[in-house]
Amino acid sequence: MQAVTVYPPLAPIQAKIQLAASKSESNRALIINALSNFGGQLSNVSAARDTQTMLRLLQSSETVADVLDAGTTMRFLTAYFAVTGQNKTMTGTPRMCERPIGILVDALRTLGADITYLGKDGYPPTQLNGFTYSGENKVRIRGDVSSQYISALLMVGPTLPEGITLELTGEVGSRPYIEMTLQQMVAFGATFEADWEQKIIRVPAQKYTPTHYQVESDWSGASYWYSVVALAEQAEVELLGLKENSLQGDSAIVDIMRQMGVESTFTAQGVLLTKIPAQEAFAWDFTDCPDLAQTVAACAVAKGITVTMTGIESLKIKETDRVAALQAELPKIGGELVEVESNTQYVVRRTVAPTTQPTIETYDDHRMAMAFAPVGMVMPIVIEEPHVVAKSYPSFWEDLKKVTTVE
Numbered sequence: 001m002q003a004v005t006v007y008p009p010l011a012p013i014q015a016k017i018q019l020a021a022s023k024s025e026s027n028r029a030l031i032i033n034a035l036s037n038f039g040g041q042l043s044n045v046s047a048a049r050d051t052q053t054m055l056r057l058l059q060s061s062e063t064v065a066d067v068l069d070a071g072t073t074m075r076f077l078t079a080y081f082a083v084t085g086q087n088k089t090m091t092g093t094p095r096m097c098e099r100p101i102g103i104l105v106d107a108l109r110t111l112g113a114d115i116t117y118l119g120k121d122g123y124p125p126t127q128l129n130g131f132t133y134s135g136e137n138k139v140r141i142r143g144d145v146s147s148q149y150i151s152a153l154l155m156v157g158p159t160l161p162e163g164i165t166l167e168l169t170g171e172v173g174s175r176p177y178i179e180m181t182l183q184q185m186v187a188f189g190a191t192f193e194a195d196w197e198q199k200i201i202r203v204p205a206q207k208y209t210p211t212h213y214q215v216e217s218d219w220s221g222a223s224y225w226y227s228v229v230a231l232a233e234q235a236e237v238e239l240l241g242l243k244e245n246s247l248q249g250d251s252a253i254v255d256i257m258r259q260m261g262v263e264s265t266f267t268a269q270g271v272l273l274t275k276i277p278a279q280e281a282f283a284w285d286f287t288d289c290p291d292l293a294q295t296v297a298a299c300a301v302a303k304g305i306t307v308t309m310t311g312i313e314s315l316k317i318k319e320t321d322r323v324a325a326l327q328a329e330l331p332k333i334g335g336e337l338v339e340v341e342s343n344t345q346y347v348v349r350r351t352v353a354p355t356t357q358p359t360i361e362t363y364d365d366h367r368m369a370m371a372f373a374p375v376g377m378v379m380p381i382v383i384e385e386p387h388v389v390a391k392s393y394p395s396f397w398e399d400l401k402k403v404t405t406v407e
């Protein structure tokens with residue numbers, strides 16, 4: 001697909017957007033439903049490529065499972081196929097083979113999985129060769145690399161002969177995603193005990209109960225609409241299918257964007273975004289919501305707000321090194337992301353007003369494309385490789401065309 005250019009709107013924005021479904025909730029629902037003998041009924045399952053890949057691989061009898069660039073699909077399926085004793089080769093894109101999986105493989109080996117590395121130790125591709133329960137159900141696991149390893153283990157926990165007990169070590173990042181996992185397990189009739197002080201989560205051996213599960217719209221996808229409203233001169237957007245009490249930690253965008261000039265009012269159908277005055281500077285810890293960091297960074301520069309960002313270390317091992325990608329692209333819109341304390345504290349701010357129409361590289365990362373697109377509300381901006389959005393929000397450009405010119 002050719003690059004697209006997003007242009008500032010010619011009239012005040014007034015729109016209702018039927019937001020795409022959450023790929024995180026969808027991928028959990030698909031795994032838990034598979035562990036319930038596919039007996040449940042899932043509605044509003046995401047059209048995201050990551051979810052469609054999960055669906056396809058769960059239904060496939062082929063021995064090679066290629067997850068493409070989907071992190072949750074790789075981690076959740078590795079645990080699912082391992083514990084259900086399926087012989088599979090787990091692989092993905094070249095970038096997926098640079099994203100670590102050793103922590104999950106070590107945990108699965110402790111439980112009794114036979115897994116070998118086909119390339120570099122600690123990284124995909126891997127070969128799963130069956131499962132014989134080791135008699136050990138206690139696993140110590142780092143919480144500061146990716147919560148997806150923890151979610152993957154929790155979901156298979158009820159099916160193990162003695163359940164599973166996880167002891168998390170280090171700072172726990174992306175914790176709302178772990179809580180989302182636990183709540184979706186509860187929706188399928190499972191029980192658990194979590195002691196967040198001691199960082200211990202226990203899941204007894206038990207059967208899941210097949211159920212009807214309705215996936216919520218995607219709060220990560222909502223963040224780009226918040227940025228559109230923050231940056232457009234006049235805008236009012238209702239995002240349909242979102243709930244105030246969401247399982248998704250990215251609903252933190254409500255509190256972040258209140259400081260960047262967007263008020264949220266929950267309605268019967270979703271949430272109404274309206275414009276309010278913005279602050280000049282604020283600080284935010286992204287440990288719980290790493291996927292919002294790029295949205296906030298691009299919006300902050302375009303709006304001239306200075307944001308002190310912490311908790312963004314995990315961005316370096318996602319679809320691309322997102323810290324490096326932001327550092328390369330923000331100067332094109334007149335900003336910078338500066339590391340003020342080694343690997344812990346960053347500041348994002350505007351430095352100069354850009355004079356030319358910027359062209360943004362997206363590095364095979366859907367969130368680079370979607371985070372920079374709203375900057376088009378204030379100046380024409382070219383986004384390279386726009387098809388990358390398919391990973392989580394395939395209808396993103398169609399939706400954006402409802403409020404402005406995209407060509």
Ligand SMILES: O=C(O)C1=C[C@@H](OP(=O)(O)O)[C@@H](O)[C@H](O)C1
Nearest residue numbers: 024072146147148174177291314
């Ligand atoms: O469990 C999930 O659905 C996710 C967890 C997060 O990853 P990490 O736990 O690796 O931070 C997040 O960045 C990713 O987009 C989705």
Ligand SMILES: C=C(OP(=O)(O)O)C(=O)O
Nearest residue numbers: 069070071072291318319
């Ligand atoms: C990091 C992401 O996804 P994953 O880790 O599942 O590839 C994301 O969607 O931003």
